[in-house]
Amino acid sequence: MEKLVVLSGAGVSAESGIKTFRDSGGLWEGHDVMEVASPEGWRKNQDLVQDFYNQRRKQMLECQPNLAHQILVELEDNFDVQIITQNVDDLHERAGSKNVLHLHGELRKAQSSLDPNLVYALDHWEIKKGDKCERGSQLRPNVVWFGEPVPKMLEAIDIAQKADIFLIIGTSLQVYPAASIVDYTPSNIPIYLIDPNSSFHSLPKNLTHFQKSATEGMKILKEVLLWS
Incomplete structure (x- = not known):
């Protein structure tokens, strides 16, 4: 079974009603x-x-898990899904995801x-x-607050290194060191990015960007993964 590693961010939880500070000018x-x-x-x-x-x-x-969370759970029927999340909420777990690593605490x-x-x-x-x-x-x-070490970073890197498919969803890739996890994935594996933001720079050539919300993007990606 292929290993699907997911790096999720605040954009996944936003559709469940959890606000993010990056949408409010630092507030x-x-x-x-x-x-x-x-x-x-x-x-x-x-x-x-x-x-x-x-x-x-x-x-x-x-708040309740949304369709993006639910589709990630459904994909466990066909893939070994490992989620690395920057979110401190428990919506992935409440949706039913079995393997969730919280980078920034809970x-x-x-x-x-x-x-x-x-x-x-x-x-x-x-x-x-x-x-x-x-x-x-x-x-x-x-x-994990600004200025504090991220204790689970090495574990996240180890997971990323074993990915067959890598998905980035709901994150602007601006928070480090979390944003650097994609750099540790095996070369030439398929990488998918779901985020409505189009201002990304230096994206890998093997990356497909769906400029969609988390829920809309996951509906598309599910079809791509199951029929590819």
């Missing part, structure tokens, strides 16, 4: 992204950051503000002031 739900997605923002105002992610978590639980988890290796699953939407890890430090969102 994310009305906040400067550095206020809510950086270690400096956390040190400056923990209450603001905690409340921001509590609201994102609550919003996520009210909203449904918390981590120690002292030791990022101490990660805990959440069974509720709120992290409160005073919620602490086993070492006594305040719990914070399990999200």
Whole structure:
């Protein structure tokens, strides 16, 4: 069974109603992204950051997977599908995808503000002031903020190197190091890009670009993959 590796970004979740900061001039739900997605923002105002992610978590639980998520699940009948996602929501999993690697963390988890290796699953939407890890430090969102290392990057590269087909969907390829994952794919394998943006530069020759939304592009790609 061919290995289909998928790099997904915010454009997939946007059609489920989850807003992205890159569509708002650097603002994310009305906040400067550095206020809510950086270690400096956390040190400056923990209450603001905690409340921001509590609201994102609550919003996520009210959203549902869309057709793009569902088609990726359907393709598991014909391909070994591995998803590498930049998204912190759980919509891929809730749609039924079996193999999902979260590069930038997960909203449904918390981590120690002292030791990022101490990660805990959440069974509720709120992290409160005073919620602490086993070492006594305040719990914070399990999200990789700007300026922090991406701990699962090497695992993502290893997955990309084994791809027979590579799909990039819903991402502008502007967030590094995630955007560089495509550079590690085997030479000359088919690469597909689904994104309505046309301002991409230096795309590989073996790449096919569908300038469509995530849902419309996945409907087209499903037919291409199953009939090729």
